[in-house]
Amino acid sequence: MTDDQFLETYDPAAFAPFAVTVDLVLLAIVEGRLCAVLQRRDAAPGQGRFALPGGFVGPEESLDEAARRIGLAKVKLDRVWLEQLYTFGDPDRDPRMRIVTVAYYALFPAERLIALAQAQDDLVLAPLRTDWEGEKGAPVAALDENEAERALAFDHAQILGTAVARLRGKLDYAPIAFFLLPREFALRELQDVHEAIVGRTLTKPAFRRRMLDQGWIEATGKFETGSAYRPAELYRLKPEFLNPQEGE
């Protein structure tokens, strides 16, 4: 059947329609660990379990707008990386009705999400596993072992795993790690972010040069204050990489 034949005979009220939601993986590096925001569900299905923040797409709203509205309402919205991740639509993924969800992931400096989780008591920051070194196969259950009993609702474990895989895969060739740091940062902090994501230690000189040669960052001339020992120079992402212009 073609689209048009379908539409001629299509009565929106005739059968249960699709709903379209947006689910968000809000990520930050907290205490050297990659963490995601989870929301405790206070109603069935999955009551008491945790789920990704999400919501329905409005009738006059694009998918990106919905993601921005739902994900950034709570957080101040300057300088965020927000990108569509993948779309999940198995028929039984939600027991209530047929829901197709477009997953997005967003990167924040730690302070933002810590403040968010403290302000809203149904939110938690859950550490994720990043040690599945090169293990092929479906990335599922990315939750840290301490959080393993915190079973996730719906297919949200799969979404989390997809987000971590995307972040790891994109880390080396796209300027995104910087969105997990304050606007100005020391190179050691940037290395900590990378190490938290790839799950292993990196050697300092190689990392430094790789970053400097990439041309993504520039020195500010300022230095850390209050450091116990020699203060590190602060760098920032060059402005031309601030806006997510590239389409994928």
Place this chain on the structure above:
Amino acid sequence: MTDDQFLETYDPAAFAPFAVTVDLVLLAIVEGRLCAVLQRRDAAPGQGRFALPGGFVGPEESLDEAARRIGLAKVKLDRVWLEQLYTFGDPDRDPRMRIVTVAYYALFPAERLIALAQAQDDLVLAPLRTDWEGEKGAPVAALDENEAERALAFDHAQILGTAVARLRGKLDYAPIAFFLLPREFALRELQDVHEAIVGRTLTKPAFRRRMLDQGWIEATGKFETGSAYRPAELYRLKPEFLNPQEGE
């Protein structure tokens, strides 16, 4: 509003619902050029224009199943690369109703799509542009200049551009080019495929070694027949890379 608050008050017949479709970018290398299957629309909107093959997702069907059903019904389905691409859902992308479409792309050996286009007279194989060398910015209107007047319906030019960008980006680190060739192929054919996708010539020895060292292919011991001059050895993709197991 939370999901649950929404659902409590949600009457599926109360307002125009979302529809979910799957659109397919069927790709092959024909005469050294990357081509996509387009379908002539015989009804409004966009009558006379060309669009990607697509269809509605069934009520009991997953997205992957829908893509497989719509994309592979016409083509014999052994050894195909099929992967979700991106989801497009702007409110006005279809004038009839709110339609969110999940785009997939699929890779075929040329013969398959040539036979398909010959068998069904509303289908054409349109050459794509691959010469936008490193130009940043949104990849739009990937259609070849000769086909430029063949304006695409809806946002399908954007979908096409996204597919080409994904293919190019993935070519070097995922074993996918092989799905654009017969099961057994000569290394020169593989190089032609790569050159068609990246839009520039590659040097033979470097390419050969890269492919051999990657460990994705193995020699069959057989050789081309009917060649005018020295016959080339035939290679094949190692069986462990045949199934699209990796989730991304």
Place this chain on the structure above:
DNA sequence: CCAAAAGTGTTATAACTACACCCATGA
């Protein structure tokens, strides 16, 4: 002067490229 972390030079290894060359085949 010491401890601790910032930052840099120096070398070795691996990857990639370019170029030239040899090989096998049909006419």
Place this chain on the structure above:
DNA sequence: TCATGGGTGTAGTTATAACACTTTTGG
């Protein structure tokens, strides 16, 4: 034996990694 394309060796260049080293600061 010649033309044509398949296939391979060698050397130069570049990127990457590892290691040791120097520098700067607060105490």
